[in-house]
Amino acid sequence: MASLDATSADKNVVDRRKLPRNKDLTVVMRGARDRLMERAGIHHFDRELLFMHTRALIINSATIPxxxxxxxxxxxxxxxxxxxxLWAGFAIGLYAILGLLARHLxxxxxxxxxIRKWQIIYLSxxxxxxxxxxxxxxxDCTACGTNLFPVIKAVVIILVMAITAIISSALRAAxxxxxxxxxxxxxxxxxxxxxxxxxxxxxxxxxxxxxxxYLVATRLNQSVAITLALQAEKDALIAELETANAMSDEGRRRAEEANLAKSRFLASMSHELRTPLNAILGFSEVMAKEVLGPIQNGTYREYASDIHASGEHLLNLINEILDLSRIEAGRYSINDEPLLLTDIASECIHMMNLKARNKDxxxxxxxxxxxxxxxxxxxxIRQILLxxxxxxxxxxxxxxxxxxxxGWTAGGGQYISVRDTGPGIPPEEIPIVLSAFGQGSIAIKNAEQGTGLGLPIVQAxxxxxxxxxxxFSKLREGTEALATFPRSRVLQGTQAKQSKPFHKKAA
Incomplete structure (x- = not known):
């Protein structure tokens, strides 16, 4: 048997369990992704790297001096x-000039x-x-020895190279x-x-x-560039998320406005349509029953009955729409009280017996x-059963x-089941018949077409x-509608006698 939980049904006739994406949001996110992919090159961050080099020179301006x-x-x-x-004064003066350039920038x-001009200035x-x-x-140092001082000079130069490689990694050619x-x-x-x-x-x-x-400076430069790229990606994603959030807020605002407009429309429709319908139903019933005297033309009498039946159908449709709207809006209030499902089921069977006997x-x-x-x-409960x-x-x-x-469910709750021997419903149409105004192919062919609101109201x-x-349904075998209620709603110690025992548990 095909089955589907009512909660998976959408509120439209078609099955849209895979929600469509917001097209505007998809375009925005795709554009952001493309822009981020184009930022892979380091040259896009020359300006940021130059500023990092400037800050490094200022912060470490006293290190080498x-x-x-x-x-x-x-x-x-x-x-x-x-x-x-003399050498020290000359060298420190040169580093002072480099520091002044950094502070000026x-x-x-x-x-x-x-950017290019300042890169050349810094390299100069x-x-x-x-x-x-x-x-x-x-x-030269005569007191240091011929072999010792060249080693000292080489060690000092290598030490300064290491310091410069770290300080000037943002400008690796430095x-x-x-x-x-x-x-x-x-x-x-x-x-x-x-x-x-x-x-x-x-x-x-x-x-x-x-x-x-130089290799160390290059690797450090690449690491800094990657960090900048990741930062740029993060900033871009944050911007896109803010855009998406703004779009979501706007969509929610519009949905709330639409829902408010719908509620106002339904409230107006309830008053504006029910008032004339009551008059139509009342006068058509008077005419159909010939309360004020016989109608000589039988065709007119049939027309009056048709008007009355159509008016009742329209009134039922209005009531169902209003009920579903109140349920969706969370404004449908229920009055909980202890009751026996068997008593209500018996009453509903009595109410539907005449209509059922007319169809054998x-x-x-x-x-x-x-x-x-x-x-x-x-x-x-009565509305569910009816x-x-x-x-x-x-x-x-x-x-x-x-x-x-x-009967009883396996978990200690109770259930109501209505099973018929009708034509059944194709498995792929179950989500449709559970949606608002949804009708299956068999219902469309049936002469007694309904509003398509009965099952959505029941599941709600x-x-x-x-x-x-x-x-649950199977073609050419019938359909079973099963409503189960949790154990928490069952009152203990309130057993009642039943006149027609049936011991089969719900599936």
Whole structure:
């Protein structure tokens, strides 16, 4: 048997369990995704990298000058002459110029068209600092020994390379601009003593160090660029989420306005349509029953009966629409009271017996014994049963049977079941018949077409009572509508006698 929980049914005729996407939101998110994919290149972050380099120079403006000052102090105690002091003043002045350039850029700001110009300015400033380190390679210390001082100079240059690689990683070419010349001058000065293994080793270390620290600066630059790219992606996604949230808020606002307009319309329709309908129903009934005297023309009498029947159909439709609207809006109030499902089922069977006999249909009650009272709204339970039985009578062929069952569920709750021997419903049409105004193909072919609101109202009323509604059907075998109510609504110790025992449990 095909089955489907009523909660999965949509409020439209078609089955739309996969909700459609908001087209505007989809376009916005796709555009954001495309823009983020285009930002993979590092060159898109040149401006940010230049600012990071500026901040690094300002923050660390005293680092290398302090190192130079330490070298001067050590050199003076080691026996250097005043040339080392002149070198220190020259080198610190060059770094001061580089720091002033950074502070100027931070103060004035950077336009997009000036990015390339400032990159060249910074590289030129780093090249100026290389003059100070090239000068350092020419220093000599007679008291340090011929083999020791070249090693000291190489170690100092490598140390400054490491510091510069870290500070200037946002502008990776800065390390080449700052140390290519010192390494070259050191190599040329050591050329005359290249047969000395210490000198040769220092040259190799300097060249290898320059290549290594350039690689380090490159990797750090790439890491910074990736971080900036991720930050840009995050910012873009946040912006798109804010856009989506704004669109969602606007959609919710419009939905609330539409719901309010619907409520106002239904309230107006309830008053404006029911008032004339009462007059139509009253006068048509008077005419059909010939209360004020006989109608000579039988055709007019039939017309009056047709008017009365159509008016009642329209009034029922209005009532069903209003009931469903109140349920959807959460304004459908129920009055819980202890009641016996078997008593209400018996009353409903009595009410539907005449209509069933007119079609030669047998209404067969099957009530379990020992039923307890259930806390529920009597009007709602009666409406559930009458809607289910009316559907069963409508679609059951002559000489058919309708079984009305009341019993216990396996979990200690109670159930109501209405099963007919009608044509059944195709499995793919069950979501349709459970939706508002939804009708299956068999119902459309049937002469007694309904409004398509009976089952949606039933499942909504069952859910209000914390229950579940299921529809089981098989073609050419019939349909069973099952409404179950939870154990929490059953009142203990209120057993009542039943006249027609039936011991089969609900499926």
């Amino acid at each position: 302090l190192l130079i000052a330490m070298i001067v102090v050590i050199g003076v105690f080691a026996g250097f002459d005043r040339t080392i002091v 931070e103060k004035t700001g950077l336009a997009n068209e000036e 400033g780093h090249f100026m600092t290389s003059l100070g380190w090239a000068y350092f390679t020419f220093l 390390i080449l601009a700052a140390f290519a010349l010192p390494v070259l001058t050191y190599t040329l000065l050591a050329w005359t003593h290249f047969d000395n293994p210490v000198q040769a080793t220092m040259v190799i270390m300097l060249v290898a160090g320059l290549a290594f620290f 249909i047998a209404l067969i009650p099957q009530f379990e014994t020992g039923m307890l009272r259930l806390t529920a709204d009597e009007r709602s 809607n289910l039985m009316a559907n069963a009578v409508k679609f059951t062929p002559p000489n058919g049977k309708i079984y009305v069952k009341v 009323l069952v859910h209000i009572h914390d229950g579940e509604f299921h529809l």
